[in-house]
Amino acid sequence: MNAFGADDETQDLPLEIGCGRFPADALELAALARHEREIEIDPELETHLVLCNRCAAAVDKFDEDNAFLGEIAEVASKLRPVSQPDTDDGSPIRGYQLGKELHRGGQGAVYEAEQVATRRACAVKMLLGGRFASEKQHVRFEREVEVVAHLRHPGIVTLYESGLTRSGEPWFAMELVEGERFDEFVRRGALRPRALVELFRQVAEAVAYAHRRGIIHRDLKPGNILVDRDGVPRILDFGLARISEPSQMGEADGKADGKTDGKSDAGGEATMAGEFLGTFAYAAPEQLAGDPAGIDSRCDLYALGVVLYECLVGRRPFEGAKSIAELVVQKTMSDPPRPRTIEPSVDSDLEVISLRLLAADPARRYDTADALVEDLTRYLDGRPILARDDSLAYVVRKTLRRHWIPASAAAVLAITVFASGISLYFAYRNAERERIRSERTLTSFQKALGSANPETGGGSSAMGINDFLGLVEQQVSMELRDEPYQLAGVLRTLGLVHLGFDDAELARAAIEEAHRVQSGGFEEGKISAEQFAETEHALARLRYYLKDLRGAEESYRAALALRERALGETSVETIETLRQLATTLRAQQRLDEAQIALEEAVRRCELLPETPESEVLRVGLLHGRATLTLARGEVQNAVLQYREALEALVRMVPADDWRVGRTRYNLARVQLRVGDLDAALVNAEESERVLRLKKGADAAMTKEAASLLETIRTMRDRRGQRTIDEVVEDPASGAGEAGDSEQGAARPINGGA
């Protein structure tokens, strides 16, 4: 049975929307999210949409329908008057019986009310002057309220529903909370610092919850936080400030008090100007600056900072401003007085936390409300807080102390990253918010990050590298938040480091994101072909690693074209891409094409002057040639070529370089194949040792080497009893051989017999 009549002409249409794992409204939201940056969709759904064709098709369908139906709705609205369903119960709001007025302010009134159908007590807020200029705005309003209505948290007052009154004003129905304003509760109870922090942490947790769902409050203040009878702080009006702002509704009437306020503001703020200041005392400077693009969830952190500050010292951080303009100047040009200068008993950690929240520059605040919660928890647990010193130096030092095994390589790495990070930081400071275009600085920074890669630098798996990378990513995201394309470049480098450690998932997330951002930037001419080629090359490496050989080929070809254009045919980078392209072709068993690409790379390489880089490249080409020879089944030749590659390699890099391990592994395989067990054993043992050291025991490549070593030992023990080929599969087919690409652990796909 379905809800559609038997005569329905549409009954032959499918009854399912997507695969059924996610409800229709989630899919519709995903369709809307394509056009509304502010709508965030569940990451789980996002992943699912990549994998499930049915749901992806459903989202496409919604998107397509919405465009068509927008056209239909526009025509329909002119066809006949669009009216709300009739209300005949005498109440201005259908389905609700309004009771006494709880509060009245410039924007509207809050009433006690009862939902007639459920007899549920609630509060109804009616916004005055919030009429919608068009149906479209009305739809948008309803949608936004719907998003907010999905918030379910003990610290957030639940929104039930919304609509328009008969005369067209928007209203919301929400949970009725009887309680006391946050600041009054704190003042009346003369809370000790711990109790205050405990209460404040609950507020921060609720804020963090909403932020994780992409919803910003934008108007946090003590009047919007009520402490209920159980002592639980409850936040009112989450996400509604934006919805109810006249400018958002296309009714820019010039009034700046488009904020909702659930309960009365503090006394003495009755005048218009006073009301302004009452609301704006909690507004972040970037909100006051009036640039909507500059506002993100960190404006709520600022507001929380004002609330905390006020609770600590009994006054607001900036007082005495006579006008909004004066307040803006105060907030952006000066630091608030340190709480301990006003109230010496204030705990120094709490002082640091409040000042961090009140930083004029959002980048100097906590990154997320979660980070604030973390610090408040640390305070309550008696652990050192993280905000004490927000400089990179402090965080790096602290992290080194906590997680790192003191190793000389790690120390070198730390100093490099630290130094380049700091110089970058100062470069930014000195530029006074101007865009930094010093690619040299950024490149050196990227190189520093890359030095954590065991394949190209001094990293090793014993270092707690994920802690380090996480830290780097966090720092860099902060430093480069205004430079999305440069940030993408750093992300790419981080992704390659993850790839070096066989962490495909993290590598993929970082590199694909970097590629996504930079391809946009490249199209718009914001980044150079050289920069973008770097990312394209990285994407190709990732795809090769993930065995998407076609995709890898496509990206290598794209990177090659870009590099040829930007750097010329005979640059180390261009030839390296060509070499990798050859590897990718070889892995697809397109041996003739691979041969052509490789020979071309060799030819170009001969034109290069002798530098360490060109030598490394030359060795890589020798290795590639050996692997191709092996793929052609010329095992004896492959032995010679791998040996040649190994000899060239050990002249250039330390004996425990991972590439030495890889080459020895491949050499051991072919030596085993031709029956040279003694030589194979030496190389396999050394290979296993180096790879375990550099890649870690769990790396796919190390396991391969260990397994090879095991096989060779078994073979030696049984020597003379069986023929070699009965035990070892045919290496000429490519199975079990380490690829000669940089990613190493990726093995070419077995193309069959």
Next chain:
Amino acid sequence: MDLDRTTTALLTGLFDPRNAAAWEAFDCRYRPILVGFARNCGLKDDAAAEIAQETIVRFVEEYREGKYDRSRGRLGAWLVTIARYRIIDQQRRRGVAKVERGESAMVNLDDENSVSAAYEVERRRAVLREAIEELTTKSKTDPKTVRAFEMLVYHGLPPARVAEELGMSTHDVYLAKSRVAAKLRDIVQRLEQEYEESPGDWEAGGRPSARLEE
């Protein structure tokens, strides 16, 4: 497709002055488009209605005199040329030196692309309008499904609310939306064929302007 309703059928019928049905059908279809077009050109309602009336009468006259040859241009292009000429003429008669271009005038009468786009907007609206009418009056779609669709799309109510009002599940509301959208698409597609004019047709064929503005 209803063959009697195609533009070709209507035009054939118009040849016969006694064929009131053809006249009425033609008038029904093109008058609202022309009124809308004239409004887009910045005319007030009464002036726009006057232009539409003049244009239709003039067109039928010319058509019966054999001046309009479909192979030389789309009907819409022909109508627009007449209407545009009429508008300019009306402005001149009323002593307006240049066609008024206040905020309401979306169309630059000197720019052919702008003029044809304004007509196309109205034509598309007429198709959608007819489709909406047909959905509610003629189609066999379940009334509750249609009601859910209307509440959702015309009134902009959230799906959950529609579901509650009509006593169905949210999922069924989404299905209703998707089904009615599909149905409407079918109707629109058929009507587009009946109207036989797609935006791409504007550049095809000759235009009658030279003869009209002599």
